[in-house]
Amino acid sequence: MDTLTLASVWVDSPSKLILGALTGLAFGFILQRGSVTRFNTIVDQLRLKDFTVLKVMLTAIIVGGIGIYTMRAVGMDVPLHIKGTKVLGIVLGGGIFGIGMAILGYCPGTVVAAVGDGSRHAWFGILGMFVGAIAYTQTYPMLKAPILSKADLGKITIASELGVNPLLVFIPLTIGAIIFFVILEKRARSSAT
Amino acid sequence: MKHTHWSPYLAGALLGALSWITFATMHKALGVSTTPVRIVAGVERAVAPDAAADNAYVTKYAGTVDEPKPIIEWQFALVAMLAPGALIGAKFFGNEQRDPEYVPDLWAKRFGPSRSVRYAGAFLGGAILLYGARMAGGCTSGHGLSGGMQLSISGWIFMAAFFAAGAPAAILLYGTSNTQSQPEPQKGAH
Numbered sequence: 472m473d474t475l476t477l478a479s480v481w482v483d484s485p486s487k488l489i490l491g492a493l494t495g496l497a498f499g500f501i502l503q504r505g506s507v508t509r510f511n512t513i514v515d516q517l518r519l520k521d522f523t524v525l526k527v528m529l530t531a532i533i534v535g536g537i538g539i540y541t542m543r544a545v546g547m548d549v550p551l552h553i554k555g556t557k558v559l560g561i562v563l564g565g566g567i568f569g570i571g572m573a574i575l576g577y578c579p580g581t582v583v584a585a586v587g588d589g590s591r592h593a594w595f596g597i598l599g600m601f602v603g604a605i606a607y608t609q610t611y612p613m614l615k616a617p618i619l620s621k622a623d624l625g626k627i628t629i630a631s632e633l634g635v636n637p638l639l640v641f642i643p644l645t646i647g648a649i650i651f652f653v654i655l656e657k658r659a660r661s662s663a664t
Numbered sequence: 665m666k667h668t669h670w671s672p673y674l675a676g677a678l679l680g681a682l683s684w685i686t687f688a689t690m691h692k693a694l695g696v697s698t699t700p701v702r703i704v705a706g707v708e709r710a711v712a713p714d715a716a717a718d719n720a721y722v723t724k725y726a727g728t729v730d731e732p733k734p735i736i737e738w739q740f741a742l743v744a745m746l747a748p749g750a751l752i753g754a755k756f757f758g759n760e761q762r763d764p765e766y767v768p769d770l771w772a773k774r775f776g777p778s779r780s781v782r783y784a785g786a787f788l789g790g791a792i793l794l795y796g797a798r799m800a801g802g803c804t805s806g807h808g809l810s811g812g813m814q815l816s817i818s819g820w821i822f823m824a825a826f827f828a829a830g831a832p833a834a835i836l837l838y839g840t841s842n843t844q845s846q847p848e849p850q851k852g853a854h
Contacts, residue, residue: 479732479734480732480734481706481732481734481735481736482734482735482736482737483734483736483737483738487690487737487738487741488736488737488738488740488741489741490689490690490692490738490741491690491692491737491738491739491740491741491742491745492741492742492744492745493745494682494685494686494690494692494694494738494741494742494745495741495742495743495744495745495746495749496745496748496749496752497678497682497749498679498682498694498742498745498746498749499745499746499747499748499749499750499751499752499753500749500750500752500753500757501675501678501679501682501749501753502675502746502749502750502753503749503750503751503752503753503754503758504669504670504674504675504753504757504758505669505670505672505674505675505676505679506669506670506672506675507672507675508750510765510768510770510771511768511769511770514768514770514834514838515770517827517830517831517833517834517835518831518834518835518838518840519831520840520842523672524672526672526673526676527672527673527675527676527679528676528804528808528809528812528823529676530672530673530675530676530677530679530680531676531677531679531680531683531809531812531813532680532809532812532813533680533813534676534677534679534680534681535679535680535681535683535684535809535810535813536680536812536813536814536815537680538680538681538683538684539683539684539687539688539813539814542684542687542688547688548688549687549688549691550687550691551814552687552692552693552810552814553811553814553816553818554801554802554806554807554811554816554818554819555801555818556816556817556818556821557801557818558821560799560800560801561800561801561807561818561821561822561825562821562825563796563799563800563825564795564796564797564798564799564800564801564822564825565796565800565807565821565822565823565824565825565826565829566796566825566826566828566829567792567795567796567799567829568792568793568796568797568800568803568822568825568826568829568830569796569825569826569827569828569829569830569831569833570792570796570829570830570833571789571790571791571792571793571794571795571796572789572793572804572826572830573789573830573833573834573836573837574785574786574788574789574792574793574833574837575785575786575789575790575792575793576768576770576771576786576789577793578696578793578803578804578805579696579697579700579793579794579797579803579804579805580696580743580746580803580804580805581804582790582793583696583743583746583747584746584747584749584750585747585750586747586750587746587747587748587749587750587751587752587753587754588750588751588753588754589754589763589764589765590764590765591764591765591766592765592766592767592768592779592782592783592786593786594786595782595783595784595786595787595790596786596787596789596790596793597790598787598790599786599787599788599789599790599791599792599793599794600697600700600790600791600793600794601700601703601704601794602787602790602791603700603790603791603792603793603794603795603797603798604700604701604703604704604794604798605704606791606795607701607721607794607795607798607799608701608704608705608708608719608721608722609719611719611720611721612719612720612721614799615720618799619799624817626816627816627817627818628814628815628816628817629815629817629820630815632817637815640815652673
């Protein structure tokens with residue numbers, strides 16, 4: 472096999488790699504600055520002691536979603552990436568994921584970023600993820616019929632099911648999030664004094 | 665000494681803006697958990713091509729020997745640069761610099777200060793985490809952030825499911841006490 476073929480078997484085009492690398496650099500940087508690369512931040516979110524993770528995620532969802540759907544509304548070429556809705560797989564997989572997250576104290580992105588923020592034990596979480604990946608690829612044929620093929624609702628969104636413009640969905644979502652954030656901040660201030 | 669992490673709202677808004685850029689200019693959504701299975705699939709394609717060709721999950725990500733899909737691609741590069749990005753944030757943009765963390769306080773309080781016990785726990789947690797992510801078809805990035813902002817039903821179901829299981833699991837594992845979760849005092853601060 473000559474080197475050109477070898478490269479195309481393993482490696483995508485340099486431009487895609489550079490764009491991915493820049494995205495990852497920014498992503499890791501923002502996660503660290505937002506303090507979600509910390510074990511305590513993640514575990515305290517799950518224990519409902521600290522709502523940093525939820526604040527980061529909800530804000531990202533609202534800002535990201537309004538931007539993406541606005542760009543589409545004005546005619547820009549911004550394809551969506553909606554995942555299928557295999558309900559049984561998502562509910563069971565999500566539950567397993569939640570238990571793993573409680574034990575590890577990170578999710579897959581934050582555990583990798585945490586290594587850069589001084590978390591030594593995160594390395595073992597990354598090793599574990601490879602074992603999980605091996606276990607999943609080897610057990611996939613067994614899961615496919617009983618779990619993954621059940622209750623597949625296809626690529627649907629809240630907007631497609633309600634039959635409304637997606638931007639409209641962000642109005643109640645944003646108002647709800649702001650009320651929720653105000654309550655959280657008030658509670659944090661009163662417990663701090 | 666003031667704690668200089670950003671407001672979570674600023675971090676969230678910037679993650680949203682980062683998604684505008686990836687959606688509009690790269691036609692990609694932020695995601696992480698496919699990369700470990702893509703690497704595993706690539707290795708299987710190389711070392712056991714017949715078994716790999718028989719497994720639909722392996723061929724989905726790695727293709728086959730005759731029609732291979734690249735393993736080192738956009739998301740691989742993204743994942744590889746997460747730690748350097750966080751390192752830049754920790755070293756050059758904050759004064760919250762801390763000692764390397766081997767055993768988190770909350771963990772030590774419940775399971776003791778042993779590094780090997782924590783490493784075994786992290787390893788086990790990572791394996792469970794990724795297995796669940798792949799069964800669900802994504803993680804907090806792909807389903808949570810990217811799915812959530814597109815209003816995908818799959819993303820919102822995922823978030824409800826992981827929280828519904830993760831919250832009681834965390835309370836069971838670490839209890840409900842507040843004391844260990846307070847911000848660590850800064851060295852030399854008064």
